[in-house]
Structures are given as structure tokens and as C-alpha cells.
Amino acid sequence: MQSPTAVLSARSVSVYYGSSLAVRQVSLDIPRGEIVAFIGPSGCGKSTILRCFNRMNDLVASARVEGQITYNDRDLYGPKVDAVAIRSRIGMVFQRPNPFPKSIYENIAFGARINGYRGNMDELVEGSLRRAALWDEVKDKLRDSGLALSGGQQQRLxxxxxxxxxxxxxxxxxxxxxxxxxxxxxxxxxxxELSGDYTIVIVTHNMQQASRVSDRTAFFNAEATDAGSKVGYLVEYDRTERIFHEPAQEATRDYVTGRFG
Amino acid sequence: MLFNPQLERRYLWDNLFASATWIATGLAILVLLVLLADVLLDGSPRLSWQFITSLPSRKPELAGIAAALGGSIWLLVLTALIAFPIGVGAGLYLEEFSIESWWSRLIEINISNLAGVPSIIYGLLGLQVFARWMQPLTGGRSVLTGALTLALLVLPVIIVSTREALRTVPDGLRQAGFALGATRWQVVSAHVLPLALPGIMTGTILALSRAIGETAALITIGALTFVPFIPNNPTSPFTALPIQIYNWVSRPQQGFHVNAAAGIIILMVVLMMMNATAILLRNRFQKTLT
Amino acid sequence: MLLDSVCLSQRPKLRFNSKIAEILASPRQSVPMESFSQNPSLWQPNRQASQQTDLLVRSILGLFSFVSVATTAGIVLTLFFETVDFFRVIPIWRFFSETRWTPLFASAQFGIIVLISATVLTTSIAIAVALPLGLLSAICLSEYASPKVRQILKPALEVLAGVPTVVYGYFALLFVTPLLQKIIPGLQGFNALSAGMVLGIAITPLIASLSEDAIYAVPRSLRDGSYALGATKRETIVSVVLPAALSGIVASVILAVSRAIGETMIVAIAAGQNATLGLNPLVSTMTMTAYIVQVSLGDTPAGSIAYQTLFAVGTTLFVMTLGLNVFSFWFVRRFREKYD
Structure with a gap:
């Protein structure tokens, strides 16, 4: 059942790298304006599924996505859909802070410029930095390299x-x-703070983090195949308090109570 | 809308940019092909047994490459004899024996600087030191002087490739040797060097192929351009393939230009044979280590 | 024995620990082996002999490693002494202020600027060719070519780097110049243009290979960051990858400039022997290296002014290339971005 407010929705999505299956048959909806957390042990495919949502997997030559993902009810992998256009609507923050080796100002302005921003750039830079709670720390050194910031500041950048x-x-x-x-x-x-304006999907290995920030939580698990590799799958997806307090699945309970692995 | 991504225009630029990179690469390789074709077309009619076995002459149709080929082989052998032990020895010392870190660092910096010194400067060094000061030993502008100069020129390459080859030998092998009570030299000579040797040989051959194509340094030490004989001892005057080619190119007569092209073909064949040997050795080396 | 094993396991650190180094360098004390062996007469290793061999080999190899330092010293000293002798006869101000280079004529002048201008001219033309070709090839190889295609293209570029320069000289004089003469009517038989262009082809592989290394070293995460903002491949390369690789690219270009300045045979064959001050690429000209070749071909007695000009010009050349090489090393160290 696709809920009417879903921004992103995955239907029976499987991802292959070369001939080996990495994640199988994932179906879930990401409701608009909510924070959804993906949790699970390493190798369970939670990052892989995340990277399908903005088609970053396109950049890996051997990756292949099966099933259907819709974005605002349009097929994300449809023939007329352009990955570049998609990524300007669905942003991404990575595991390690990866600011460009440019000034703080240019780090912000780069994306706006390539996407044809027509407004006042200074205002946009200030607004974005304020939104990321970084403005007060960097307002006097916007021309400094983004790499000169601390790790946490880099990630906020x-x-x-x-x-x-x-x-x-x-x-x-x-x-x-x-x-x-x-x-x-x-x-x-x-x-x-961002949750009201943006739909956020966050992959985390930290269960406390998931329980603190998210509205919904998806628990992924992995199982070994005959070939010796791991295949990830979605175990359970529900409101966060249900996942952590009354999960429907035994595996979920074991994982969130720390009895797992 | 605040944003106007103009995707079509951007993709147009993307395609233009991608094409530019392909064109640039293609152009570089096209020039290589044109160069090879030009030389082959110009020179192949002149290639004959008579050309290979004849000495230089003032008449282009009688002139041959024998003296230059002989000189180049002399140079190759002497340069290898001088540069191989010194280069490999220095590489061994730096990688296996050296303890004083400042000395290794000094030599490292020194080697990387030497690699950037133009070959003609080595020629000036050879002219002054080997051809003039050491004239009683080297016979002045002799094939030995040429080989000494070329040996210095390629030494950095041999040292660097020796060190790289030694680094691929697993450390466990050395420790196993030491654990049996062997001295460092016993370990290195019995275990490390044999394993690294194919890699060292590959680097040495590539370095020597640079020496074979080298012209400027030899001209500077005063290698003669008209030598109607093959050297019969290390202190004999000499000419070499690239010098002979240069000599023929700088003559106005068309006939000598054809000779130059034919000489280039011979030089390139020699180089190709050396490179093929190096590649063969490298492939065998990779097999033994994996 | 114990000491030995400790030293071995810590070999990398050892280099910086002079005390351990001293102990290691001194002759080792033998530990009695009798207790380990049931029959001592079977074990009589000549430890002293093998340690002496070790020391001997160590000294010889150390001497070999000294050769490279001696080479540098030799170059600097020969250039220095002959150049000093030259400046004893010809005041240094004449070297830098005169505007003609006629050391072999009766009314000799020694304006090095004449030769430098020719070198600058051919080098500029070479870089104008090699920078776009080399950089775009590097981008093509690292970003656009599939691994299979790359396996063909990269060795082909390496072949280009291995062609002896005398062959390039032949090509410049007897193929490129006649070709250009059909397009440019006023082009002389010897000219800086075709020499510079072919010189550019010769140094293209250098720029391509070093720049490719620099581009390859840019972490994937930066590209991902750019793509995630909706950047196209070109935008990612031009705005993120190239700036991140800039220090390496600049260093590769500086090294290429240094190579072009010191390159001899192409310009000696194709650019001519006509020492005139000026930057006209269509006429014959004489670079520093071409001058050294010209004098070397003649019979110049040692100690003559002509002989000493070789070293004065050589010193100028050496200082320029060394300066560029040092600058390029410094540049990479100073401006390399650190990614973890």
C-alpha cells in the first residue's frame, strides 16, 4: 500500500554488484517531512538502498538496480528521468565529511551556481550556513578553505x-x-531542526541516534549466501517507538536490545 | 523558480568537453603514428644489408651505419658494465644497509634532482672530467668517456628501480634469514637479491634504452660525427647511432636524409628489442612473486 | 642475538634511533652456541669472517651510493670553475647586458639574453602545445576511458615518451616544417615554430602521466560530494577534481617547462643556429642548448673563450632547470591538500 504522502517509495528493490546480489526485495515508503532511520549490522545493505534514492549507484559501473523506486509518484529509474536533475532535488551527506578544497563560501555557492541559482548568492550562503548552525562560527572566515574546519564543522558545512x-x-x-x-x-x-522543511533519510549504525532523531525506523539484516557473500534484506519498518519498544520480529528485538551479534 | 538548471545546455558542454579530451589523446597518438609512418616511408627503401655493413661515406648511397651501430653496441656494453654494479650497489645500500637516515635522505633528494638535470649538462661534466682530466686513462673523446658519461646519466634511473624492486621482496624473507643467524649481506645476497633481480634487470634495460637514444651528451663530450671505423678498444674514438642520424639530418642533401630515416629505423628496432626484453622480464617477475 | 631480533622487528623506526644504530654498526658479540648444540665440534661458524665480509660489502656499497652525490658535486664544480674563468675574461655585466651573441666573431659579444630569448620562445610554444594535450589526455585516461581502452592508450603515450629526441628532430625538420610551410608562406626552413611544436609533443607524455597521477589521487568522496549536488561529470571534473589536483598538475607543468628548456636535439636540428634576439617563431633562432651543440661540433681547444662559453651557458641552463625543479617540489609540498 503506497501512502498518499510518500515522497520516495521503494517496491521490491534488489541491488546487484556485478552478478552478486547485495540487497533483495526491499519495499518501503518515505513519508514527506519525516525523519526515517535505517539501522542494521554492517553489510545489510542500508547504505546501498540509500544510494538508490538519488541514483548515486549509477556511478558504480557494476551496480544494477531491479524493482521500482518512485519519487513523487514518478519512476526514479524511468527512461526520461535524469540522474543529475534528481540529485539536485535529493541531496546527500556522506559518511566522512567531504568539503571541496575550496573556500567555505565556494563550497556552498558551487551547487547553487551549477544549478542556475538566480537569487543573491551572499544571502543564500549566509542562509544555508545559518540553517546548518554554522554561520556564527565561520562568518568571519568565509574565504578560508573548507578543509581548515574541524570534523564536526566540516560535516555541518x-x-x-x-x-x-x-x-x-x-x-x-x-x-x-x-x-x-x-x-x-x-x-x-x-x-x-531541519525535519520540518525536509524529508530526511538517515543511515546509522548507532541505535541511540536512530531512537533520538527519527520518526520511523527500518531495520535491515543480512544473511550469508551459499556463495559466501552477504545479502541484505528489510526485516521490519515501523514507527521508531514501536521498533524500539514492541518490535514485531524476534530479530529486531534482539538487535535493538543489543543481544544481536 | 529560483533555480534554472538548464540541463540541456550543460549536457552540451559536457559532450564538447568529453570530445575535447578524446581528441587531445587521439591527436597525441596520431602524431606518434604519423612520425613512425613518415620515418618508415622515408627510410625503408634504403634499408639493406649493404647499409648495415657499410662505413660512413661522403656519398650518401655508399654510406652505411656499421660504425655507428658498432659504436652504440660498445657504448651499451660499457655503460651497462659501469652503471649496473654501481646503480644496483647504491640501491642495495640505500634500501638494505644504510642506517644513517640523513645520508639516505641526502642521496634521495640528490637523485631526484639529478633526474631533472638536462642530459647536455652531463655532457659538459663528461667533457671536463672524463675527456680532459682523465684523458690518459680514457683516451679523451673515446667510447669509454661516452660510456662513463652515459652511466652517470642513467644511474638515478637504475638506483630508483633497484630500490623499487627490493621493496617488493617481502620482509618476512629477510627476517627468516636473520633468525638463522645470517649477516645482512648473507641474507641479501642469498635471498633478497635473487628475488629482486628480474625487477632490477627490467629497470636497468629501460635505463640503458634511454642511454642508447641519447645524443646531446655524446655530442658535447665531442663524439666525432665522421668515424669511418668500428672502435676496437675502449679508448678508441667513436660515433653512435643517434649521432650518425643527427649528422645525416643536418646535411643538406636529400640522400643523407634518407640515410637518417633508415638509421632511425635501426635505432627504433634496437630500442624495441630492448623494451620487449624488459617487458618479458617484468611479466616473468610478476609471475614469480604472486 | 636478542638485540638483533629487536632491531629487526623495529627496522623502520631504527633509522631514527642513532643509539641503536651505533650498536648495530659495531661488530656484534658472539653468543656461545655450545649450550644449544649436543656436539660442539659440528658447529664452527666462522662468524668473524662473515662479519668482515659484511663490513667490506657495506663499505663498497656505501661508496657506490656516494657516486650520485659525487656526480652532483662534479656538475656543480665543473660548471662553477669554468664559469668563473669565463667571467675573469668577460665581465659578468657584459654577459647580462649585451644584446648580441657572437662569441666566435672578431667583435665578440656575449649577451646571454639572445640565447635565453630563443629558449623562452621554443619552450613557450612547446607548453602551448603540451599543456592542453597533456592535461586533456590525463583527464581522458583517468575519467573517460574505460579500463580496457586505457590499457591501450597509456602504453601508446609511453612510447611517445620513449622516442629518442633526435628522431623528433628529424620529424620536426623534415615533416612538420615542410607541412607548415604550405600553410605559413614566410616560414623559414629552420624555425622556432615547428621545433617548439614537436618539442611540445615530446613533453606531452610527461604532463599527461604526472597530471594523471595527481587526478587519480583525488579521493572518490569529493567526486561523490559534487555529483550529490546535481553536478554533471564535466562540472565535477572542472570545478572539483581539477582544483583538488591543482598542485600536482602545476608541478607537472613546471617539470615539463624544465624539460623543454634543457631539451637539445629537437631545437638543435629544427630551430637552426642563428643567434638573434627576438621572439619571431617563423625564423631561425638558437637556444642555449643548440649553442652548446654548435660549439661542441667544432674543434674548440680547452681554455679558449669559446670553450668557456660552453660552461657559462651550461651554468645558466643548469640554474634555470634546477630552480624550476626545486620550485616544483616545493610547490607540491606547500600546496598539496591533505585528505585522509
Missing amino acids: CIARAVAIQPEVILMDEPCSALDPISTLRIEELIK
């Missing part, structure tokens, strides 16, 4: 960079895994 092109959805691939606890906390607060 990357969020500001994603926000600047005003996407509808922001995908976050373990955005705090390379950060210290304090920086992590700031990013989590930021994610919650």
Missing part, C-alpha cells in the same frame, strides 16, 4: 552545502560515524 540547493529530500549516510560525541550531538540537533 556539507549539510549547509546540501541545503543550499533547496532539495526536497536529504539522504544522510552515517553522517556522524567519523565525529566525536559532542559534534555528533550538534548534528543530531541540526537534523531535528
Whole structure:
């Protein structure tokens, strides 16, 4: 059943790398304006599914996506859909902060410029940095290299960079895994602040993080195949408090209570 | 809308850019093909046994490459004899024996700087040191002087490739040797060097192929351009393939230009044979280590 | 024995620990083996002999490693002394202020600027050819070519780098110049244009290969970051990858300039022997390297002014190329972005 408010929805999505299956038969809806967390052990395919939503998997020559993903009820992998256009609507924040080796200002302005932004660039840069709770820290050094910032600041710069092109959805691939606890906390607060305006999908290996920030949680698991590789699959997807307090599946319960692996 | 992505225009630029990179690569390779074709077309009619076995002459149709080919072979052998032990020895020292880190660093910096020195400067060094100061030993502008100069020129290449080859030998092998109470030299000579040798040979052959094509340094030390004989000892005056080619190119007569092209074909064949040997060795080397 | 094994396991650190190094360098004390062996008479290793061999080999190899340093010293000293002798006869101000280069004439003048202008001219033409060709090829190889195509193209470019320069000289003089003369009527038989262009082809592989290394070193995460903002491939390459690789690319170009300045045979064959001040690419001209070749071909007695000009010009050449090489190393170190 596709809910009427779903921005993204996956139907029986399987992803292959070369001939080996990485994730099988995932179906879920991402409701508009909510924060959805993907959790699960490593190798369960949660990042792989995330990267299908903005077609980053297109950049991996051997990757192949089966099934259907719709974005605002249009087939994301349809023949007339352009991956570049999709990515300007569905932004992404990565596991490790990856600011461009440019000034802080240019880091923000780059995406806007290529996407043909017609407004006032200075205002956009300031607005985006404020949105990412970074403005006060960097307003006097906008010409400094983005690489000169601390890890947590770099990651907020990357969020500001994603926000600047005003996407509808922001995908976050373990955005705090390379950060210290304090920086992590700031990013989590930021994610919650952004939630009203953006739909956010966040992959995390940190269950507390999922329970703190998300409205819904999807639990992925992996099983070994005969060939010795792992195949990920979706175990359970529900409201976050249900996943953490009264999950329907035994595996989910084991995982969220820490009895797993 | 605040944003106007104009995707079509951007994709047009993308295609133009991609085409430009392909055209540039294609152009570079096209020039290579044209160069080879030009030389083959110009020179192949002149190629004959008579051309290979004849000495230089003032008449283009009688002139041959024998003296230059002989000189180049002399150079090749002497350069290898001088540069191989010194280069490999220095590489061994830096990689296996050296303890003082500042000395290794000094030599490393020194080698990378030497690699950037124009070959003609080596020629000036050879002219002053080997051809003038050491004249009683080298016979002045002799094939030995040429080989010494070329040996210095290719030494950095041999040292660097020796070190790279030594680095591919697993450290466990050395430790196994030391654990049996062997000295460093016993370990290196018995275990490390044999394994690294094919890699060292590959690097040496590639370095020597650079020496064979080298012209400027030899001209500077005063290699003669008209030598109607094949050297019969290391202190004999000499000419070499690239010098003979240069000599023929700079003559106004068309006949000598044809000779130059034919000489280039011979030079390129020699180079190709050396490179093929190096590639063969490299492939065998890769097999033994995996 | 114990010491040995400790040293071995810590070999990389060892280089910086001079105390351990001293102990290691000194002759080792033998540990009695009797206790390990049931029959001592079977074990009589001549440890002293093998240690002496080790020391001997170590010294010889150390001497070999000294050769490269001696080469540098030799180059610097020969250039220096002959150049000093030259400036004893010809005041240094004449070298830098005169505007004609006629050392072999009766009314000799020694304006090095004449030769430098020719070198600058051929080098500029070469870079104008090699920079776009080399950089675009590097981009093509690293970003556009499939692994299979790359496996063909890369060795082909390496062949281009392995062609002896005398062959390029032949090509410039006897193929490119006649071809250009059909397009440019006033082009002389010897000219800086075709020499510079072919010189550019000769250094293209250098720029291509070093730039490709620099582009390859740009982490994938940066490209992903750009694509995730809706950038196309070209936008990603031009705005993110190339700036990130800039220090390596610049260094490759500086090294190529240095190579072009020191390159000899192409310009000696195709650019001519006519030492005139000016930057006209259509006429014959004489670079620093071509001058050295010209004098070397003649019979110049050692100690004569002509002989010493070789070294004065050589010193100028050496200082220019060394300066560029050092600058390029410094540039990479100073401006390389650190990614983890």
C-alpha cells in the first residue's frame, strides 16, 4: 500500500554488484517531512538502498538496480528521468565529511551556481550556513578553505552545502560515524531542526541516534549466501517507538536490545 | 523558480568537453603514428644489408651505419658494465644497509634532482672530467668517456628501480634469514637479491634504452660525427647511432636524409628489442612473486 | 642475538634511533652456541669472517651510493670553475647586458639574453602545445576511458615518451616544417615554430602521466560530494577534481617547462643556429642548448673563450632547470591538500 504522502517509495528493490546480489526485495515508503532511520549490522545493505534514492549507484559501473523506486509518484529509474536533475532535488551527506578544497563560501555557492541559482548568492550562503548552525562560527572566515574546519564543522558545512540547493529530500549516510560525541550531538540537533522543511533519510549504525532523531525506523539484516557473500534484506519498518519498544520480529528485538551479534 | 538548471545546455558542454579530451589523446597518438609512418616511408627503401655493413661515406648511397651501430653496441656494453654494479650497489645500500637516515635522505633528494638535470649538462661534466682530466686513462673523446658519461646519466634511473624492486621482496624473507643467524649481506645476497633481480634487470634495460637514444651528451663530450671505423678498444674514438642520424639530418642533401630515416629505423628496432626484453622480464617477475 | 631480533622487528623506526644504530654498526658479540648444540665440534661458524665480509660489502656499497652525490658535486664544480674563468675574461655585466651573441666573431659579444630569448620562445610554444594535450589526455585516461581502452592508450603515450629526441628532430625538420610551410608562406626552413611544436609533443607524455597521477589521487568522496549536488561529470571534473589536483598538475607543468628548456636535439636540428634576439617563431633562432651543440661540433681547444662559453651557458641552463625543479617540489609540498 503506497501512502498518499510518500515522497520516495521503494517496491521490491534488489541491488546487484556485478552478478552478486547485495540487497533483495526491499519495499518501503518515505513519508514527506519525516525523519526515517535505517539501522542494521554492517553489510545489510542500508547504505546501498540509500544510494538508490538519488541514483548515486549509477556511478558504480557494476551496480544494477531491479524493482521500482518512485519519487513523487514518478519512476526514479524511468527512461526520461535524469540522474543529475534528481540529485539536485535529493541531496546527500556522506559518511566522512567531504568539503571541496575550496573556500567555505565556494563550497556552498558551487551547487547553487551549477544549478542556475538566480537569487543573491551572499544571502543564500549566509542562509544555508545559518540553517546548518554554522554561520556564527565561520562568518568571519568565509574565504578560508573548507578543509581548515574541524570534523564536526566540516560535516555541518556539507549539510549547509546540501541545503543550499533547496532539495526536497536529504539522504544522510552515517553522517556522524567519523565525529566525536559532542559534534555528533550538534548534528543530531541540526537534523531535528531541519525535519520540518525536509524529508530526511538517515543511515546509522548507532541505535541511540536512530531512537533520538527519527520518526520511523527500518531495520535491515543480512544473511550469508551459499556463495559466501552477504545479502541484505528489510526485516521490519515501523514507527521508531514501536521498533524500539514492541518490535514485531524476534530479530529486531534482539538487535535493538543489543543481544544481536 | 529560483533555480534554472538548464540541463540541456550543460549536457552540451559536457559532450564538447568529453570530445575535447578524446581528441587531445587521439591527436597525441596520431602524431606518434604519423612520425613512425613518415620515418618508415622515408627510410625503408634504403634499408639493406649493404647499409648495415657499410662505413660512413661522403656519398650518401655508399654510406652505411656499421660504425655507428658498432659504436652504440660498445657504448651499451660499457655503460651497462659501469652503471649496473654501481646503480644496483647504491640501491642495495640505500634500501638494505644504510642506517644513517640523513645520508639516505641526502642521496634521495640528490637523485631526484639529478633526474631533472638536462642530459647536455652531463655532457659538459663528461667533457671536463672524463675527456680532459682523465684523458690518459680514457683516451679523451673515446667510447669509454661516452660510456662513463652515459652511466652517470642513467644511474638515478637504475638506483630508483633497484630500490623499487627490493621493496617488493617481502620482509618476512629477510627476517627468516636473520633468525638463522645470517649477516645482512648473507641474507641479501642469498635471498633478497635473487628475488629482486628480474625487477632490477627490467629497470636497468629501460635505463640503458634511454642511454642508447641519447645524443646531446655524446655530442658535447665531442663524439666525432665522421668515424669511418668500428672502435676496437675502449679508448678508441667513436660515433653512435643517434649521432650518425643527427649528422645525416643536418646535411643538406636529400640522400643523407634518407640515410637518417633508415638509421632511425635501426635505432627504433634496437630500442624495441630492448623494451620487449624488459617487458618479458617484468611479466616473468610478476609471475614469480604472486 | 636478542638485540638483533629487536632491531629487526623495529627496522623502520631504527633509522631514527642513532643509539641503536651505533650498536648495530659495531661488530656484534658472539653468543656461545655450545649450550644449544649436543656436539660442539659440528658447529664452527666462522662468524668473524662473515662479519668482515659484511663490513667490506657495506663499505663498497656505501661508496657506490656516494657516486650520485659525487656526480652532483662534479656538475656543480665543473660548471662553477669554468664559469668563473669565463667571467675573469668577460665581465659578468657584459654577459647580462649585451644584446648580441657572437662569441666566435672578431667583435665578440656575449649577451646571454639572445640565447635565453630563443629558449623562452621554443619552450613557450612547446607548453602551448603540451599543456592542453597533456592535461586533456590525463583527464581522458583517468575519467573517460574505460579500463580496457586505457590499457591501450597509456602504453601508446609511453612510447611517445620513449622516442629518442633526435628522431623528433628529424620529424620536426623534415615533416612538420615542410607541412607548415604550405600553410605559413614566410616560414623559414629552420624555425622556432615547428621545433617548439614537436618539442611540445615530446613533453606531452610527461604532463599527461604526472597530471594523471595527481587526478587519480583525488579521493572518490569529493567526486561523490559534487555529483550529490546535481553536478554533471564535466562540472565535477572542472570545478572539483581539477582544483583538488591543482598542485600536482602545476608541478607537472613546471617539470615539463624544465624539460623543454634543457631539451637539445629537437631545437638543435629544427630551430637552426642563428643567434638573434627576438621572439619571431617563423625564423631561425638558437637556444642555449643548440649553442652548446654548435660549439661542441667544432674543434674548440680547452681554455679558449669559446670553450668557456660552453660552461657559462651550461651554468645558466643548469640554474634555470634546477630552480624550476626545486620550485616544483616545493610547490607540491606547500600546496598539496591533505585528505585522509
